[in-house]
Amino acid sequence: MLQVLTRRMLLKTAAVGAAAAAFSRRTAAQASPKVVVVGGGFGGATCARELKQKGLAVTLVEANAVYTACPFSNAVLAGLRPIEAQQLKLDAVEKGGIDIIQKKATGVDPQSRRIALEDGSSLDYDRLVLSPGVDIRFNALRGYDEAAATVMPHAWKAGEQTTLLRRQLEAMDDGGTFVMAAPANPFRCPPGPYERASLVAHYLKTHKPRSKLLILDAKDSFSKQRLFQAAWQDLYPGMIEWVSLSSGGKVIEVDAKAKTLVTDFGRHKGDVVNVIPPQRAGEIAQVAGVADRTGWCPIDPVTFESRLQPNIHVIGDASIAGGMPKSAFSANAQGKVCAAAVASLLRGEAPAEPKLINTCYSLVAPDYGISVAGVYTPRNGLLADVEGAGGTSPVNAPPSFRAQEAIYAEAWFQTITREVYG
Amino acid sequence: MSAAFAIMALTVPAMAQNVAPPGATACSGCHDPSTPGAVFPPLHGYPSGEIVAAMQDFRTGQRPATVMDRIAKGFTDEETQAIASWLSQQP
Numbered sequence: 195m196l197q198v199l200t201r202r203m204l205l206k207t208a209a210v211g212a213a214a215a216a217f218s219r220r221t222a223a224q225a226s227p228k229v230v231v232v233g234g235g236f237g238g239a240t241c242a243r244e245l246k247q248k249g250l251a252v253t254l255v256e257a258n259a260v261y262t263a264c265p266f267s268n269a270v271l272a273g274l275r276p277i278e279a280q281q282l283k284l285d286a287v288e289k290g291g292i293d294i295i296q297k298k299a300t301g302v303d304p305q306s307r308r309i310a311l312e313d314g315s316s317l318d319y320d321r322l323v324l325s326p327g328v329d330i331r332f333n334a335l336r337g338y339d340e341a342a343a344t345v346m347p348h349a350w351k352a353g354e355q356t357t358l359l360r361r362q363l364e365a366m367d368d369g370g371t372f373v374m375a376a377p378a379n380p381f382r383c384p385p386g387p388y389e390r391a392s393l394v395a396h397y398l399k400t401h402k403p404r405s406k407l408l409i410l411d412a413k414d415s416f417s418k419q420r421l422f423q424a425a426w427q428d429l430y431p432g433m434i435e436w437v438s439l440s441s442g443g444k445v446i447e448v449d450a451k452a453k454t455l456v457t458d459f460g461r462h463k464g465d466v467v468n469v470i471p472p473q474r475a476g477e478i479a480q481v482a483g484v485a486d487r488t489g490w491c492p493i494d495p496v497t498f499e500s501r502l503q504p505n506i507h508v509i510g511d512a513s514i515a516g517g518m519p520k521s522a523f524s525a526n527a528q529g530k531v532c533a534a535a536v537a538s539l540l541r542g543e544a545p546a547e548p549k550l551i552n553t554c555y556s557l558v559a560p561d562y563g564i565s566v567a568g569v570y571t572p573r574n575g576l577l578a579d580v581e582g583a584g585g586t587s588p589v590n591a592p593p594s595f596r597a598q599e600a601i602y603a604e605a606w607f608q609t610i611t612r613e614v615y616g
Numbered sequence: 617m618s619a620a621f622a623i624m625a626l627t628v629p630a631m632a633q634n635v636a637p638p639g640a641t642a643c644s645g646c647h648d649p650s651t652p653g654a655v656f657p658p659l660h661g662y663p664s665g666e667i668v669a670a671m672q673d674f675r676t677g678q679r680p681a682t683v684m685d686r687i688a689k690g691f692t693d694e695e696t697q698a699i700a701s702w703l704s705q706q707p
Contacts, residue, residue, distance in 0.1 A: 244641075523645050526645050527641070527645060530636075530641035530642070531641065534635070534636065534641070546635070546638060547638060548639075549638035549639035549690070549691070549695065550639070550642055551639065551642035551643075551645070551690070553645070553646065553683055553687070565682070565683050567683050567687055568690075569639070569687060569689075569690025569691070571638075580689075580690040582689050582690075583686060583687065583688075583689040583690030583691075584686050584687070584689075584690065585686050587682065587683075595682060598682055599682050599683075601655060602646075602655065602656075602682060602683070605646070605654065605655035605656060606645070606646050606656075608648075609644075609645070609646055609647070609648040609651075609654065609656065610645055610646075612648060613644055613645070613648070613649075
């Protein structure tokens with residue numbers, strides 16, 4: 195234990211020293227150290243703005259002109275919200291003095307500290323922050339490739355996939371079956387599949403009440419499970435069937451032509467089929483060599499610096515953040531902590547031990563919200579839950595409590611999008 | 617060398633540098649710092665004594681909450697005090 199800590203401290207000291215050296219070397223040639231952020235989602239855009247506020251020169255590399263937010267995209271699916279409410283632009287970020295390059299980052303050379311862009315140009319950095327979100331691991335589930343995703347959408351990256359699944363749901367006849375495959379951990383937005391099931395059930399109950407919803411799960415338990423299941427019984431009795439891993443719920447193959455999911459125990463044909471497939475850190479993390487064999491990125495819990503490559507930090511869904519779930523709230527909180535750490539390191543100072551918060555709201559119905567919260571701090575090299583804090587909404591709470599949390603859910607979305615994109 | 621950093625970090629108060637103390641930057645994820653009439657009270661410039669009192673009451677359950685009771689329990693008195701002071705000084 196002592197040895198591990200000593201080694202960590204030594205490494206940290208070495209990193210600080212190296213940063214200070216890099217800083218002084220570059221200050222001769224340029225006014226300020228250069229930080230490049232890749233990814234304009236909740237983590238990357240937050241981090242870029244925070245770095246800029248700290249007086250650093252920041253370049254944000256994001257391939258897409260419009261970012262479609264995942265939180266609340268299940269409400270789009272259920273017809274409760276237009277997709278436009280999810281679409282965010284980086285105009286205000288750019289006006290804040292951040293250099294935005296609308297190109298895809300295609301390569302990273304950690305030795306020369308340079309990233310390559312799709313058009314063959316390159317960018318030098320002193321520190322690089324990667325916030326690439328997740329990539330779908332096509333073919334990890336037999337038969338689920340990009341073509342299959344046009345028949346059985348994942349809708350796990352918001353945008354066209356969301357509207358495609360919405361159209362399929364609208365076209366489904368009353369009495370039809372919506373079948374969902376839910377993945378094993380870890381994946382983006384742990385309560386997401388179950389919020390989706392809830393809001394799809396809300397749509398079906400309202401418009402197609404003879405329909406059914408089947409969730410085939412590769413897990414035996416899930417986030418906010420007691421709350422979801424109690425609400426399903428109250429609001430959508432007999433409509434949602436959840437099949438756990440140990441009950442044979444794990445989907446091992448998909449047959450897109452037959453709109454069928456295959457488990458070890460049988461075949462399940464759906465009228466609408468939603469496959470939430472296995473995921474991993476976004477492609478640039480794989481290219482940069484900051485992802486390990488799991489496909490996710492191990493990081494130092496104080497600085498979010500990669501454990502695999504120096505001077506590269508990874509935040510948001512792509513990172514292995516211990517107890518912190520892969521959520522927009524987490525990415526936002528991490529973006530701020532990472533920016534503070536990067537600024538400290540570039541000044542040659544030791545970054546402070548952070549404390550982080552996550553709060554995730556899920557809607558079970560438009561006026562029925564539930565939440566999970568946590569407070570996190572570095573412990574034994576990981577971000578660990580602060581004991582005694584956090585947890586889910588109470589299991590027994592009056593409707594007014596659920597209605598209040600639904601209002602807070604919407605208010606949270608308004609606040610965070612204003613902070614990051616407004 | 618690393619010990620020197622640790623001592624520096626302990627002896628230089630975060631507030632003096634206007635550096636956010638641990639946990640403080642997460643608040644604005646919900647609490648819009650400046651929009652009046654927001655659902656969550658804006659905390660920038662909020663009196664620090666009131667923030668500390670609210671957090672203590674959330675922690676003990678004296679003040680009803682949906683989520684702040686769960687979050688308040690993750691911070692010590694000293695941490696809460698530092699966060700409240702920092703928030704109160706933000707424009």
